[in-house]
Amino acid sequence: DAGITQSPRHKVTETGTPVTLRCHQTENHRYMYWYRQDPGHGLRLIHYSYGVKDTDKGEVSDGYSVSRSKTEDFLLTLESATSSQTSVYFCAISEDRGLGYTFGSGTRLTVV
Amino acid sequence: DQQVKQNSPSLSVQEGRISILNCDYTNSMFDYFLWYKKYPAEGPTFLISISSIKDKNEDGRFTVFLNKSAKHLSLHIVPSQPGDSAVYFCAASSNAGGTSYGKLTFGQGTILTVHP
Numbered sequence: 001d002a003g004i005t006q007s008p009r010h011k012v013t014e015t016g017t018p019v020t021l022r023c024h025q026t027e028n029h030r031y032m033y034w035y036r037q038d039p040g041h042g043l044r045l046i047h048y049s050y051g052v053k054d055t056d057k058g059e060v061s062d063g064y065s066v067s068r069s070k071t072e073d074f075l076l077t078l079e080s081a082t083s084s085q086t087s088v089y090f091c092a093i094s095e096d097r098g099l100g101y102t103f104g105s106g107t108r109l110t111v112v
Numbered sequence: 113d114q115q116v117k118q119n120s121p122s123l124s125v126q127e128g129r130i131s132i133l134n135c136d137y138t139n140s141m142f143d144y145f146l147w148y149k150k151y152p153a154e155g156p157t158f159l160i161s162i163s164s165i166k167d168k169n170e171d172g173r174f175t176v177f178l179n180k181s182a183k184h185l186s187l188h189i190v191p192s193q194p195g196d197s198a199v200y201f202c203a204a205s206s207n208a209g210g211t212s213y214g215k216l217t218f219g220q221g222t223i224l225t226v227h228p
Contacts (some may be wrong), residue, residue, distance in 0.1 A: 042221050043203075103148075103157070107156070
C-alpha cells in the first residue's frame with residue numbers, strides 16, 4: 001500500500017473548539033489534498049498543496065486552514081468547529097499533476 | 113454548481129450481468145477522467161482512467177467510454193461480481209494552462225450492489 005496515513009481515524013469534538021487532522025505520507029509526493037465526503041455531495045476539495053509552504057483553497061475552504069511545513073505532512077485545522085463540519089475527511093497524494101490520487105483511509109469527525 | 117454529476121444514487125445488478133455507471137460533466141476544459149471505487153470505512157481506490165484524446169479504455173472487466181460531444185462518460189463492468197459492490201465515484205481534471213495542480217472534481221457517487 002502507498003504510504004499515506006491519517007490521524008486520528010475517529011474524533012468527537014465540541015462546537016467551537018479547534019481541531020487539527022493530520023495527513024502523513026512516506027512517498028515524497030509533491031501534491032497533497034484534503035477532501036470531505038458528505039451524502040449527496042460526493043467528495044469536495046477543501047484545500048490543496050503543491051509544495052512545502054505552497055497551499056491554496058478548494059471549493060469548500062471556509063472555516064478551514066492548512067499548513068505544510070515539510071513534504072510529508074499536511075495538516076488540516078478547523079479553527080472553530082461547527083456541526084456542519086461533521087463529515088468524513090480524506091487526504092490524498094499525487095506524484096504528478098494530471099495523475100490520479102492515492103487516498104488515505106479517512107478521518108470521521110463528529111462535532112456535537 | 114456541480115460540474116461532475118452522477119445522477120443515479122444507486123444501481124442493483126445480478127451477478128454475471130453488466131453494470132453500467134454513468135457520469136455527466138459540464139466543464140468543457142476537463143481533459144482527464146477517472147473512476148474510483150470505495151468500500152465502507154476505507155479511502156477511495158483508483159479503478160480506471162481515460163484521457164480526452166481517447167473514447168475507450170479497457171482494463172480487464174472494466175471499460176470506460178467517453179463521449180466528449182455529449183460530455184458523458186460511463187463505466188462498464190462485465191461480468192459483475194458481488195465483490196464489486198461499493199460506491200463508485202467519477203472524477204475529472206483539467207490540465208489546461210498548467211495551473212490545475214492536478215485537482216480532481218468528483219461526482220456524488222453511485223452505490224452499486226451486485227446480488228449473488
